[in-house]
Amino acid sequence: MLEKPARNTGAHVVYAELKRQILTLELKPGERIYEPAMAAALQVSRTPLREAIRRLISENLLEQQPTGGVLVPILDEAVISELYEVRAAMESLMARNACLKAAPEDIDALRSILARNAALVEFADDAMEQGMALHATIARIAGNSWALRFHEQISNQMERYRHFTNSTQQRRDEALEQHRDLVDAIASGNPDAAAGMAFDHVLGARDAAVRALSGKNGAGA
CATH class of the missing domain: 1.20.120.530 (GntR ligand-binding domain-like)
Incomplete structure (x- = not known):
């Protein structure tokens, strides 16, 4: 019962950090998110990273491509x-x-x-x-x-x-x-x-x- 909040907290931390990088343009417009490299950079597993990516896609701060890739939206x-x-x-x-x-x-x-x-x-x-x-x-x-x-x-x-x-x-x-x-x-x-x-x-x-x-x-x- 104690593990679920920890996972949720982990996903929230990853979400907050990815969002910060997107909004400050640290992640460049048009840049692709590579899950293995991003998980290693953030020192997290793929599960909280994927949860954070899904949330950011729902907020239009990341963009799901038809090929399955995920990009930072361009400045338009x-x-x-x-x-x-x-x-x-x-x-x-x-x-x-x-x-x-x-x-x-x-x-x-x-x-x-x-x-x-x-x-x-x-x-x-x-x-x-x-x-x-x-x-x-x-x-x-x-x-x-x-x-x-x-x-x-x-x-x-x-x-x-x-x-x-x-x-x-x-x-x-x-x-x-x-x-x-x-x-x-x-x-x-x-x-x-x-x-x-x-x-x-x-x-x-x-x-x-x-x-x-x-x-x-x-x-x-």
Whole structure:
């Protein structure tokens, strides 16, 4: 009876590590997963590895080929557009709801994140982390459990693309100003303005990601 949780825990650890490697691009887009080599690298048996692979396939973070092989999905501009359009609608909804529910302490929390964002805006990873924290806090304030659930699913898919959205200082500065305007709209209780700003902000991130990915693909051609 004690062995089953251990196997489940092992599969979860393998899943978390593979997911991390996929989302950080440590496992390259288009790279094939070879079970014997991967099991050896992770120092696990094939059973938890296969469980983790099945779970990642169900989340579209790995791709099953007709031949039976498993690949890391390529970075695709069409997928970026679809994901960001859905996320823009979700962020717009949550920003609108946050306007109706935000308490003074919620606004203080958002402004504290903005201050950290401003202090770290020159550092790509740190600036991205603060931007994600801001959106997560708005989602919490909005309090729509279904929106939170779908937002998390979309965020998992978008993780591979996020570092393309703030790869330049200009884009990081623009995002910071957009975050400030968004928080001001929420603080003033203007749901239409907040919804519109959130929507446009996410589409701006989409455009930055597409431009960066197009340049990357062009450079490699």
